[in-house]
Every structure is written in structure tokens, then in C-alpha cells.
Amino acid sequence: MTTRTALTAADLRLLAEAGGLAPSLHNSQPWHFRPTPDRSGLEVHADLARAVPVTDPDGRAMHISIGAAVFNLRVAAARLGREASLRLLPEGEGAQPCAVLDLSARARSSQPFGADLYPAIAGRHSSRHPFANRDVPEALVADLITAAREEGVTLTMLEEDGVRRVLALTSEAEARIAADATREAETHSWLRLEPSCDGIPLAALGSHDRDARIPMRGFTGHPPRHATPAARFEALPQIAILSTHFDKQADWLRTGQAMERVWLLATVHGLRASVLHQAIEIPDTRWRLRDPAEGPAHVQLVLRLGYGPPGVASPRCPLTEVLDLPEG
Missing domain, CATH: 3.40.109.10 (NADH Oxidase)
Incomplete structure (x- = not known):
């Protein structure tokens, strides 16, 4: 027994x-x-x-x-x-x-x-800052691909044409979100100007690309109500796509596990990441994220990877709000 x-x-x-x-x-x-x-x-x-x-x-x-x-x-x-x-x-x-x-x-x-x-759980943060023009080593890319595969998810590091296609779709989606008052209002509602246990504090917004190559999400509105500093971002970001064969809730849960496994492994090796999520949020731009040559995969997430500042930690809700702790 x-x-x-x-x-x-x-x-x-x-x-x-x-x-x-x-x-x-x-x-x-x-x-x-x-x-x-x-x-x-x-x-x-x-x-x-x-x-x-x-x-x-x-x-x-x-x-x-x-x-x-x-x-x-x-x-x-x-x-x-x-x-x-x-x-x-x-x-x-x-x-x-x-x-x-x-x-x-x-x-x-x-x-x-x-x-x-x-140890990487506490050290993993979204970094919305510029990254260095330094390639992720091929051996580490292989390890990240394996980490995602172990969770039942495919990670693809894009070549230049794929990166430019994904950036164009992300820019298109960001512009469409900015033109949709309801979408933009919801996004802005998660910006935190005062201390809070959730949402995005101003300090975590990082920078925006002064050359407008990399479309960082506009939490502060269009035009921005609270400007983020302009900075020169990497010339060609390193973009990874996470995709699944099917598109059910179980696939989404597996994607989350794969994302975190990849992100923690990247953190262990000094690699930073942020999510470019805008094109995922609109059905037709999400569909166009896929590479037709790869077959009918369902793109679930876009990760930007690189070497740079670790990013600012976002606040967390107290355990009393997220955990039912039985008495006794």
C-alpha cells in the first residue's frame, strides 16, 4: 500500500x-x-x-x-x-x-x-528593453527547442524573412488595437500608476524603439499619456514561435508549460525574453503568423529573445488571494 x-x-x-x-x-x-x-x-x-x-x-x-x-x-x-x-x-x-x-x-x-x-523562477522577468546585436548560440537554441518539444509544443526560431513577416503583422495588429477604443481601453486599464498587486507598473514598460522596427505594446495609449523612453533596439530581433498541432484548451495549457520551461532555461543562461502578443489577439493576423511551408500549425505565442537588461519585476498578489490554505 x-x-x-x-x-x-x-x-x-x-x-x-x-x-x-x-x-x-x-x-x-x-x-x-x-x-x-x-x-x-x-x-x-x-x-x-x-x-x-x-x-x-x-x-x-x-x-x-x-x-x-x-x-x-x-x-x-x-x-x-x-x-x-x-x-x-x-x-x-x-x-x-x-x-x-x-x-x-x-x-x-x-x-x-x-x-x-x-532559482530562475524569481529571476525571470519580461524585458521590454533593447537587446544586444548578439546571436543566441546554436547549442542553446537546440536546448530551447528540445525543452518545448518535451512539453508537446514546437518552438521555431525564425530566419530573417520570418522575423520581418512577424514584425509586420505585430505592427499591423498594434495599429488595429490602437484604433479600437474598446480594446485600447481594456489594455490601458491594466497600467498601474500607483502601487498595486497586479497589472503593469510604469517602471516595467521599458523603452520603445525609436526607429519603430519592433512594435512594443502601447499600454499608455495612442498618443501616449505617459511616454516611455526612446532607445535604439537590435537591428533584427531574434523571434521564436511556439505552435501546436491542435487548438484546444489542453494545447493552450501545454503551450504555457512550454513557454515557462523555455523561459526559465533561457534565464539560467542569461537570456532575456518578452512576449509580442498583439498579432495573436486578432484572428486573421494570428492565422497569418504561421508559415504555410510548415503546414497547418496553430501559432500560440511569439517570443522575442536576446541578451540585455533583465527587466523590472511586476507586482504579485499576496498568497492570501491566490491560495486556499486550510485551517489546522
């Missing part, structure tokens, strides 16, 4: 803190963590009150964010010396919880999967 070891309150706090440091659209943090009834695992629920409905009407970005939190939980489980057994959407699409992690078993190895990534 297998003994199921209950998680302590300290274990639950460590797990929830790691999960809550995942990236999310507009730093909306759309997750909630609950211990399983026997306290040997953790349920991950979508916090629908933190949805971004105009930008993300089908919940794609929300599920990608939750998937990233799930990956952080898996890494934190390794920190606790536990084996993480994961079930996605155990009650089916559209039902809660989105994922359940059984953490009852002790790790089978002294160096369980993800243990080396744990």
Missing part, C-alpha cells in the same frame, strides 16, 4: 508562491490554487474575475498563463523533493479545475526534473 504524504502549510505556500510568479497577459494573474481534499496535491483553477475578455475572448491567453503557473508548480515540487503527476482538464474543457497535480510521491532521484530551474 502506498503512503500518501500530505503537504504542510509551508509546502503549500512555497508552491503557490512559485506558481504565482508565472507570466500572464497584462500581469493579470488569472489563477487560484487549492489543496486536494487529502492535501497530497494541488488543484489549479482559473480565476475568471481576472480574465481579459476583450483581448482574450476565448480564454487562450488565460490558459497559457495558467499553464505557465502549472510548470512553476512542477519545478517547485522538485524543490520539495516530490514527484509531480499532472492531469490537465480532469473534468473536461470548460470545467474547473484546469489542472491537478498529485504530489504524494517522493522524488525518485536526488536531482528530480526541474530542480535546477527553481
Whole structure:
């Protein structure tokens, strides 16, 4: 008979803190963590009150964010010396919880999967600053591709033509968002001018490309109500595409896990990243992000990678808001 070891309150706090440091659209943090009834695992629920409905009407970005939190939980489980057994959407699409992690078993190895990534969870930030004109080494690119593949997702580093196509589509989408008063109002509503536990503080906005080659999202409105500094960005950014064969909620959750696995590995190696999400948000620009030569893949995410400043940490909600901690 297998003994199921209950998680302590300290274990639950460590797990929830790691999960809550995942990236999310507009730093909306759309997750909630609950211990399983026997306290040997953790349920991950979508916090629908933190949805971004105009930008993300089908919940794609929300599920990608939750998937990233799930990956952080898996890494934190390794920190606790536990084996993480994961079930996605155990009650089916559209039902809660989105994922359940059984953490009852002790790790089978002294160096369980993800243990080396744990320090990177706190050091991973979106960097909206210029990157150096320095290529990511081919060996590291190969490792990033493998990391995504291990989560069931394809990572493609684009060549010059692909990069220019993605930048053009991102610029088009940014202009269309700026022309849509409802979309722009929702985006601006996540800008935080005063201290808050969520959203994007001014300090985290970084810079904008003075040569207008790289379209950074305009959180401050068009024209900007609060100007970000102009800077010279890299001549040709290094862009990675994350794509899946299918386009269901489970694929979005896997994409989030792949994104976070890639991002944490990149952070370990001193590589920075930010998400260019605008073209994902409009159906026709998202469809045109795919490379027809690669077949009918579904593009889920666009990552800009490079070497540069680490970016400013965005605020996080207190554990009391994201974790149900049972008494006793």
C-alpha cells in the first residue's frame, strides 16, 4: 500500500508562491490554487474575475498563463523533493479545475526534473528593453527547442524573412488595437500608476524603439499619456514561435508549460525574453503568423529573445488571494 504524504502549510505556500510568479497577459494573474481534499496535491483553477475578455475572448491567453503557473508548480515540487503527476482538464474543457497535480510521491532521484530551474523562477522577468546585436548560440537554441518539444509544443526560431513577416503583422495588429477604443481601453486599464498587486507598473514598460522596427505594446495609449523612453533596439530581433498541432484548451495549457520551461532555461543562461502578443489577439493576423511551408500549425505565442537588461519585476498578489490554505 502506498503512503500518501500530505503537504504542510509551508509546502503549500512555497508552491503557490512559485506558481504565482508565472507570466500572464497584462500581469493579470488569472489563477487560484487549492489543496486536494487529502492535501497530497494541488488543484489549479482559473480565476475568471481576472480574465481579459476583450483581448482574450476565448480564454487562450488565460490558459497559457495558467499553464505557465502549472510548470512553476512542477519545478517547485522538485524543490520539495516530490514527484509531480499532472492531469490537465480532469473534468473536461470548460470545467474547473484546469489542472491537478498529485504530489504524494517522493522524488525518485536526488536531482528530480526541474530542480535546477527553481532559482530562475524569481529571476525571470519580461524585458521590454533593447537587446544586444548578439546571436543566441546554436547549442542553446537546440536546448530551447528540445525543452518545448518535451512539453508537446514546437518552438521555431525564425530566419530573417520570418522575423520581418512577424514584425509586420505585430505592427499591423498594434495599429488595429490602437484604433479600437474598446480594446485600447481594456489594455490601458491594466497600467498601474500607483502601487498595486497586479497589472503593469510604469517602471516595467521599458523603452520603445525609436526607429519603430519592433512594435512594443502601447499600454499608455495612442498618443501616449505617459511616454516611455526612446532607445535604439537590435537591428533584427531574434523571434521564436511556439505552435501546436491542435487548438484546444489542453494545447493552450501545454503551450504555457512550454513557454515557462523555455523561459526559465533561457534565464539560467542569461537570456532575456518578452512576449509580442498583439498579432495573436486578432484572428486573421494570428492565422497569418504561421508559415504555410510548415503546414497547418496553430501559432500560440511569439517570443522575442536576446541578451540585455533583465527587466523590472511586476507586482504579485499576496498568497492570501491566490491560495486556499486550510485551517489546522
